[in-house]
Amino acid sequence: MIPETKQMSLEIGGKTVTIETGKYAQSTNGSVTVRCGDTMLFVHAVVSKEPRVGIDFFPLLIDYEERMSAIGRIPGGYNRSEGKASDKAILVSRLIDRPIRPLFPKGYRNDIQIVAQLFSYDQENQPDTLAMLGASCALMLTGAPFEGPIGAVRVSKDENGNFIANPTHQQAKNSDLDIVVAGTHDSVIMVEAGCNFVTEDDIMAAVEFAQCEIRKQCDAQVEFAKQCEVVKEEFINPYDTSEIKQIIDETAHDMIFDAYHNFDREYRQNKLEEAKNLVKEKIDALPEDHAIKAIMEETGIDFVAEEFKAAEKKIMRAMILDENVRADGRKPTDVRPIWCEVGVIPRAHGSAVFTRGQTQVLSVATLAGPAMKQELDGVDPQTEKTYMHKYIFPGFSVGEVKPLRGPGRREVGHGNLAERANVPALPSQEEFGYTIRVTSDVLESNGSTSMASTCGSSMALMNAGVPVKCMIGGVAMGMITEEGREPVVLTDIQGIEDFLGDMDFKVTGNDTGITALQMDMKAKGIANDTLRRALQQAKEGRLHILGEMRKAITEPGPMSPFAPSISTMTIPAEDIGIVIGPGGKQIRAIIDASGAEIDIQDNGIVTITSNDQEGAEIAKKMIRDLTFKPEVGMILKGKVVRIIPIGAFVELGGGKDGMVHISQICQERIETIEPHVNIGDEVIVKIIKIDDKGRVNLTIKGVSEEEKAQFNS
16 A cells, blocks of 8 residues: 655746655655656655764764666676765765754754665756755654754856756856855855856855745745644753853863963963863862763763863854954954965976965876866766866874875865866866866865865966966855854954854955855854855955965966877868777777877867877877878878889878879989989879879979978978
8 A cells, every 4th residue: 555645846946846755765754755857866864762972063964875777877887886975976965964964953962864865867957956955854854853944056047147046957057157055044054156257246146046945945844844744853952061161161261261362373272271171170079979970971972071162162252253353363354374385396297385374285286188087977967077176184284193094075075166166267178188187285274275275276287387267266254143243254264263163154266256165154044244245355365365376376387398298180080990990909009109198089189198299299190191091182291112114102101102103203304213213212292193093193393392391381
């Protein structure tokens, strides 16, 4: 018997989105099917019955999965399995996580997992914002103390400049704006965008357009939860830590205050450690059966560290709100001191170091031929990338001992942001046929390493001789709020302002426009007026940073002698098979003989990448020989390979030759060909006739001095 289902429909961007529950995955706490066109996802939410013991964070786990069957394909690779999550899946998982995480009450520690599975994809209706909507809806059905719902929408522009909600891939690609906005009924919580030098006003207009769509989604989810008779859990923190707070206030308040008013990071860290130790001594002196020790023993949670951090947060925020001064002595709009250098790695094709305060990143650019492009085995229409950015964050950058492992979700997200930031400034493949990879190694970290990576990457590209359209800079903005007071927006936040503040808002671009942005809130949203102010303040900070970067480099330099050279030639499309040969035999022979990389496009454009000019010329000659087709009027240089009484045979290339009749060698009549022409001589000839058997007749005397000069030039 098919179970009873409940369904809701709403319109987003002129397309109907249908959400259904009650039919599948009934062992979950909340499960929905989301469909728009032929894009369909299953989204499931599970909430543990009891809080997890011994943790001091909210254990929310988000997994987004793409099935290759969604587009009717079997995965590549040896195992023909989806394997580990792709970068795209990780980025969508982060998109879902970021607007949901702030909307759970402090102290809630029940495990929550949301799994969004893409099972059908029409490659028009993009699944990421649908997954975000489905995650919110599934959470609402669990009855967990989720302070949502949230809505999410992607915004682009059509050819007339009008905004489109949830555009297709092609619409987003054709637009200068591709922005995802998520939020509650009343405020924005998350923004993620890739742009082609758009203005701050364009961003705000897109956000305000998105909010109308988000409100519709939130209202529909509230009604759907009522229809499903969901009873929402009321969460009250079961642990009273007010006595710990009091002990910290009495024992350590003045020391914390002093630590934050010294403006020296090392002094602050040492002073805070001293204050923590005093508090711990005070707690250790309490009787063994004291309530404070009892709850820490029961839960395994270090409530002392938690409340100490809360005391730090209160003092740091009060400094900004009341004294207009930050933990390092800066005013809210000040940027930390910056110094940059380029060309620091001898054998690299391009390199740069960007240092801002106690954040330092080394970016290295490597150039290669088209054959080194990244093949994408995913469900999206995009199947390859010719620009890649990798962000590496080792433990030593923050003074920690940590094993070196592959990139985590944070590293993938930061790398993607810096990549999107620089893409609009890159030349097209037609202008610059290289595949480009940039790595950004964080050498020291105290906030905004993704923006340092953006700046370092831009300078490394210029140092590598990539003809970028402009320099790209980036800045991270923060915010401090208190109810009833005007929020304070901070430019160039350091680590502690990110950790204890209410916003992490990164904006990249050139002098006139934005190329990427990413906003995450720890508070439950941001007002539009504050967002508008943050964008303007970010522009001022970005212009200052670009000015500092230009002290190191102002324009693309010459290419490194260690970078490969790229040359192109065109062959008839019908000759591609001849150049490749049976089973690739011919192309491998060319590669072995020349040492060059060779890439042949379907339209006959051949790209030759070589570390030396000689190898490139060998490859070109071999390809020309294979595809050579003689035509009447063609002027060529060839070698005399055979002489008979009536003429000389000249090798033309591609295994073909032609004959110069004795009458076509000199202007005057000659009796014998030699000594006028000898075997081994290189001569310039013109094709004057090709008979019906394909035999080629040539002339030497018929080549004018002007034609010879033109050929030699």
